[in-house]
Amino acid sequence: MENRFFSPSASSTKADADIGENVVFLADGAVGNGKSASFPASSLHAAYAALGTRGGVIVICAPFTLTDVFYGMEHEGKITFTSLYNGVDHQKENGAKMVFAADFFCGGETEFQDITLEAGAPCGIFANCRALRLGKDLTCLPHADTGTYLSVTGGGCGAPAPGAAILLTIDSGVWQRIIGGHTADGAEKLTVRLTINGGKFKEAITLGSAAAFTGTIRAEIGGGVFCGGVVAANLSGADDAFDGKVDLIIRGGRFYRTVALTNSLIGKWRGAYALTLRGGDFTYTDEIRGGAVGVQSLLSVGKNVDLHAKIKGKQSFTSLVRAHSADPWIFFHDGYYYYTATAGGQGLRLIKTANLGGIYGAASAQIYKPGKGRAYSSHIWSPEIHYFSAEEVGEKYAGWYCFIASAPDEQWRTENHREDKNSTFGPLRGYVIKCLTDDLCGPWGNPVTGEVNIPQKLEFPDSGDNVTRGVMGCSVITIGGVKYLMFVSSVGRETQKTDNFNFYQTINIVKFTNPWTIEGYPKVICKPEYDWEKRGSEDRFHPAVVEGATAVYNPNGEIYIIYSASGYWTAHYQLGQLTYIGGAEGDPTDIRAWKKKPTSIFSQSDDLRGCGHASYVTDTDGQGWICYHAYPKGDRRRSAYLEPYTFSGDGLIIGNGSGHPTPPDTLYTVNVNPLPLGKRIRGFDAVKAALPEE
Numbered sequence: 001m002e003n004r005f006f007s008p009s010a011s012s013t014k015a016d017a018d019i020g021e022n023v024v025f026l027a028d029g030a031v032g033n034g035k036s037a038s039f040p041a042s043s044l045h046a047a048y049a050a051l052g053t054r055g056g057v058i059v060i061c062a063p064f065t066l067t068d069v070f071y072g073m074e075h076e077g078k079i080t081f082t083s084l085y086n087g088v089d090h091q092k093e094n095g096a097k098m099v100f101a102a103d104f105f106c107g108g109e110t111e112f113q114d115i116t117l118e119a120g121a122p123c124g125i126f127a128n129c130r131a132l133r134l135g136k137d138l139t140c141l142p143h144a145d146t147g148t149y150l151s152v153t154g155g156g157c158g159a160p161a162p163g164a165a166i167l168l169t170i171d172s173g174v175w176q177r178i179i180g181g182h183t184a185d186g187a188e189k190l191t192v193r194l195t196i197n198g199g200k201f202k203e204a205i206t207l208g209s210a211a212a213f214t215g216t217i218r219a220e221i222g223g224g225v226f227c228g229g230v231v232a233a234n235l236s237g238a239d240d241a242f243d244g245k246v247d248l249i250i251r252g253g254r255f256y257r258t259v260a261l262t263n264s265l266i267g268k269w270r271g272a273y274a275l276t277l278r279g280g281d282f283t284y285t286d287e288i289r290g291g292a293v294g295v296q297s298l299l300s301v302g303k304n305v306d307l308h309a310k311i312k313g314k315q316s317f318t319s320l321v322r323a324h325s326a327d328p329w330i331f332f333h334d335g336y337y338y339y340t341a342t343a344g345g346q347g348l349r350l351i352k353t354a355n356l357g358g359i360y361g362a363a364s365a366q367i368y369k370p371g372k373g374r375a376y377s378s379h380i381w382s383p384e385i386h387y388f389s390a391e392e393v394g395e396k397y398a399g400w401y402c403f404i405a406s407a408p409d410e411q412w413r414t415e416n417h418r419e420d421k422n423s424t425f426g427p428l429r430g431y432v433i434k435c436l437t438d439d440l441c442g443p444w445g446n447p448v449t450g451e452v453n454i455p456q457k458l459e460f461p462d463s464g465d466n467v468t469r470g471v472m473g474c475s476v477i478t479i480g481g482v483k484y485l486m487f488v489s490s491v492g493r494e495t496q497k498t499d500n501f502n503f504y505q506t507i508n509i510v511k512f513t514n515p516w517t518i519e520g521y522p523k524v525i526c527k528p529e530y531d532w533e534k535r536g537s538e539d540r541f542h543p544a545v546v547e548g549a550t551a552v553y554n555p556n557g558e559i560y561i562i563y564s565a566s567g568y569w570t571a572h573y574q575l576g577q578l579t580y581i582g583g584a585e586g587d588p589t590d591i592r593a594w595k596k597k598p599t600s601i602f603s604q605s606d607d608l609r610g611c612g613h614a615s616y617v618t619d620t621d622g623q624g625w626i627c628y629h630a631y632p633k634g635d636r637r638r639s640a641y642l643e644p645y646t647f648s649g650d651g652l653i654i655g656n657g658s659g660h661p662t663p664p665d666t667l668y669t670v671n672v673n674p675l676p677l678g679k680r681i682r683g684f685d686a687v688k689a690a691l692p693e694e
Helices: 010-017 044-054 090-094 410-415
Strands: 023-026 056-060 064-066 079-082 098-100 110-112 115-119 124-126 132-134 138-141 151-153 165-170 190-196 213-221 241-250 257-260 268-277 285-289 295-302 314-318 320-322 326-333 336-342 348-353 365-368 378-388 399-407 429-435 472-479 482-491 504-514 517-526 546-553 559-565 574-580 594-596 608-618 624-632 639-648 651-654 667-671 686-691
Touching: 023 044, 044 056, 285 348, 320 326, 320 336, 326 378, 326 624, 336 378, 378 472, 399 472, 429 472, 472 559, 482 517, 482 546, 504 546, 517 559, 517 594, 546 608, 559 608, 559 651, 574 651, 608 639
Parallel strands: 023 056, 056 079, 064 098, 079 110, 098 115, 110 132, 115 138, 124 151, 132 165, 165 190, 190 213, 213 241, 241 268, 257 285, 268 295, 295 686, 326 608, 472 546, 574 608
Antiparallel strands: 314 667, 320 639, 326 336, 336 348, 348 365, 378 399, 399 429, 472 482, 482 504, 504 517, 546 559, 559 574, 574 594, 608 624, 624 639, 639 651
């Protein structure tokens, strides 16, 4: 009979010669019975049937694709998938690999080793509460379109009978997502035993289930790269519950993001969380966190882990900070970088990370989301977070504040019989919210009443601003030891449809008593004058734009306001500069105290358009960085970018000094945050240091 699959080489013939009845060969397009590499089977069901319940070896001897969901046939003996058998490496000889275009469910103890596993679709391998080992020398390939790798789940898609046990071991490979338990509510009294000796994990590992969990978890990590960190559990809803005991032992591996009980405190929590650190690389770890209320948390630290030494190392990143993120605001506080951005009507989220390069892809915490049907439920724009001391606003109101611009949503307008035919900017008003706890990633709300998700409207008792016209883009500048509020408003809206069209925005400055109470009358310090400040207003519907005023302080004492000009919806959005020339005795509210540069300092390139609305931060080495948004080529959504800045006698120099963005693929290498590991630990009920060696 002619072999219709492929002609056997000498080495494959050698493989054929020594096979036993417990080995099946498998490949796409084959017509054989699977008893040799020359005549492989083409069906996974046929391979399982040939092995029977006693298990054996399935040799992938050429490309094989799993096209339909496979629910593993029950077997008592272990089944091993490999492409290396009897001295023949079918990966090298025939391009052997196993492509998963559908989910795979184990039917008994299963192992993959010495094989290439490719994600042919966003899917994964389910241990299905059987023992699963992802063994040595696994090569993992991502999905060609999405770039995502296979995910692995110790349990299944649903909850099995109470008392189920999971045994999952990972030695190598690259994986998208790991869930030790189930993708849905876990079974009662579930036992999870997870061992990780190596591999790379793109997203956070969840030791337990993806929703409710009851039972015990014991996880040991001896190696691997954990790009998204490690959490014991994350509940998906307020009614979900976690009631379990977690023992997590870390002996090695490199950890990014967080190692914690959970990234989200929603739901109901009860039980115990014990974390033991005996080794590992925590250079890029943002936080090591304890448990939620109701969970006893204990941290034990071995002698090989130094909690007090300053962390050393390098980190490299490109300029893209956050995809699809507008009006970025970045600041540094107490050893951490924080990042937030405009979220429209979706509320505000805050990112906390130890390193600048960690902002990209980091998880964010919801800090504010107003209810529907309010005068401030829509268009939550231009968030800026600032700290005010007791000396500045009084002991009662000292703390962290976030200025935002908001508008009524459709429900509010309907209930109040209001119809606003003006442009987007028309209904925007200025509000402020205050952090209500010591945790910036905790709830924010009203500084007067303490109500969560309720903002305080900015009050202008002397001028009536924030009622008669829009107030948005609020920022704070300090001159001569006095803090002033800057904000944007519009002038001449009523001229839109007249022959005397003169619709434009202004940047205003004013003193304030506290973050929501304005003192006196605001003064204009910037309005559009040059053609480069007026692009986008040619349609007589949009205003000539100046906005996004942010203070930048030169160490030599000079003070600048970097602002955005021209329409943010155009490619011509760009940065301008004001320099304070009033001196120590000057009046910052007098427009004559400011000198405007007649040309922009930063505008579009071939790769990035509409560059503006910037914020500024100084890293732990003293280098200043500007964070701005822009439209990448071919994308109508704005993303946030980061470049270094310095000063010259003429003001700010951004990036390479060309006045245009550095190419987005430019690589920056910086020192990591030296914050000691001990300063990155919080939320534990007890910490035991200097454990004896094992």
